Amino acid sequence: MSPDTLEELRGILGPHGLISSPEEIKTYECDGLTNFRVVPTAVVLPDSAEQVQAVVRVCHRERIPFVARGSGTGLSGGALPVKGGIVIGLARMKRILEVDLPNARMVVEPGVINLEVTGRVAAADYFYAPDPSSQSVCSIGGNVAENSGGAHCLKYGFTTTHVLGLEVVLPDGSLVHMGGKTLDAPGYDLAGVFVGSEGTLGIATKITLRIVKRPECVRTLLAAFQSTNEAGAAVSGIIAAGMLPAAIEMMDNLAIQAAEAAVHANYPMCGGLLLVELDGPLAEVDALMAHVDQICRQNGAWEIRVAQSEGERALVWKGRKAAFAAMGRISPNYIVQDGVIPRTALPQILSEIEQLSVETGLRVANVFHAGDGNLHPLVLYDRRIAGQEKAAERLSERILELCIEKGGSITGEHGVGEEKKHMMSKMFAEPDLQTMQRVRCAFDPLQLSNPTKVFPRPRMCGETPGEYVAHPLEAAGVAERF
């Protein structure tokens, strides 16, 4: 970047809004996925949509790629800087602009922390439903980019369900509005495609959220099983009984050990731990909880506890939400993975993961959102042992391939980012990826907004797409196009 451009940026942002010294800038070289690092040319910290626009206009004019960043907790390298580009940090845009309780809406800036949204309306018994494990630090803007989930999206849906409107700075610097406080605005559902686009379509500067009234009661049950197979069978039983719990989480023995070591959640030591949360009217939840208890026992649960107080409930969740970081207690290094399978394939994939673990000699801890088939295998390794990191990466990738073979996905909530873009062509055929990138070409024909992420190969925005070619799995008769 030319010194003139740097000065121009400084002029837009003021002396404290631009970081370009080598020491300070290093903070921004990676996000939560630390094995990818790129030092950006500069970091800008705008505090208004106007400043974001002004910066993006400069980038557009000078053809400088930019990467938006919230709290930097992402786990797929979505906020990894791009070589020769700048990082636009949104942490200073953290105002809650409007709270409209009668209509259950809030308007916030992208730097607002997820948990602060609930914090603002908790006294009126409302909450913001998407609850990624990092919710005490991650930002709404980052949640929008990644379409973040969390344990409770089984019942309440993902970020996209709760984003009604967006103000967005497009990659050419123009400001547009998608959706709004009322539903079904005329035109395409651009907010629907923007949420989860991982920063590749522009930068959200204002977000209209839907908040949810807290249910009358919440009950959380812990059930200990011999193995994850029995726990999985209990999950099937709960679904077959026509219940839709607020959350169903599962942990295997290794994950329980780690969580215990980290936060002393007082989990029963077992091969498969199930956490089932029901919410709704008191009269209904108590009856259904008795039914869940019965289903767990029928499937071999030997210990069942229902959290008796809000404090106990919080501790149960603390253990679960700390599970990733807790791996540090039992292994020097680990890779967090994020695959999805149709829930019924759970026993099969777990035995296959076990098999891979035996073959490679690497331990794999398993934490899942069992209700929706979202697996978080944690591959444990020691970087100091030659070859182990590579082996761990290979194992982790193999698990994702198994997810694809079962009709699942390579990511349920962490995003594709930098880490998994090469896996996209295993999940999708080329015409699928090319079609998605038509959206990209409409939003960002110069490919400046977080380029090089999500897609294995960029689409040239002028080119004519080729004809349909069968996906390798399809050609082999393994998969049918749905």
Next chain:
Amino acid sequence: MSAGAWSGATVVEPADENETAAILRNANETGQAVIPTGGGTKLDWGNPPRKADILLSMRRMNRVIEHAWADLTVTVEAGCTIAALQRKLAEHGQRLAVDPLWSERATVGGILATNDSGALRLAFGALRDLIIGVTLVLADGTIAMSGGKVVKNVAGYDLPKLATGSLGTLGVITRAVFRLHPLPRNARTLTIAATDAQDMQRILLAILDARLAVTAVQARPGNLVDVLLEGTLDGIAAQEAVITKMGKEMGSVREGSPAVWKAREELWGNAPMVKFTSLPSQISAASALFSRFVVQATGIGYAQFTGDLRGLREAMERDGGSLVVLGKTEIDAWGNAGDALPLMRAVKAQFDPKNTLNPGRFAGGI
């Protein structure tokens, strides 16, 4: 809509995605305009197309491909009617949690293209929240899928949402995958007669603000508010007690007929129909403009209207809402698409640069 309006168009009925692709590719190359259709119940929605050479009927593509009931998902072809789909899902005690118009005739592709969901949206979300995968055939014959068969999935752009409500202007939906919900154990409808419009508004907001788990709420003329409760008998009884207490302060509460949930459908007659959107807190004010209407608690309303549509639209848009005309009209069917319209046109240009699909029928002349 009578078939007469499309009498000049050739009707084609592909049997599968490859045939659909071949038809579209040919039309695209020869400059023929294609109007995709399912059950034909909403063919007069949107603006009249600038051109209509081929009526592409999805009627034959009507299979339920896979009901993975233990995974709570279904993969279904676009031409399957909603009623047929629901009957199939009910075999395993499940449903697609939407209540669209004319479900015996309306198809999966049709309700997706028109984004038509009903009062159940309050509890289960709109179609955009239920669709998890889509296969589209683009105007140039490209067959592309996005999303997948699993409920939770953030790999790639969310084209299922982009396709939903796009009125077939970006591609022809040939398949969709949905997340499902269990059929309710029990259901009960309550109807509250509020004393006046103000009390109707107050009661609506009070129900939404209570810690209940209501499935649907709608307002009708006569200051009536219908509430649908689903779940265990005990759960329903407990909620009914709360609502009865609330209602008695502002009107009277009685058991309602399940037929009240057909009230939206019954609005259709000879008068022009509109869909209007407002905030939940403006429902009473918005509905005061109509004599025959149904407004859902999400703020989405349907009404007959014979007066000055332009003036009505201005009033709705001034309050941050919208007014869309459903059926033949003298004015633009859609109204203001906002400052993102140029971007919408750019999306259209990427997907269908020759304007082969439903030309001119969508918002902003797309």
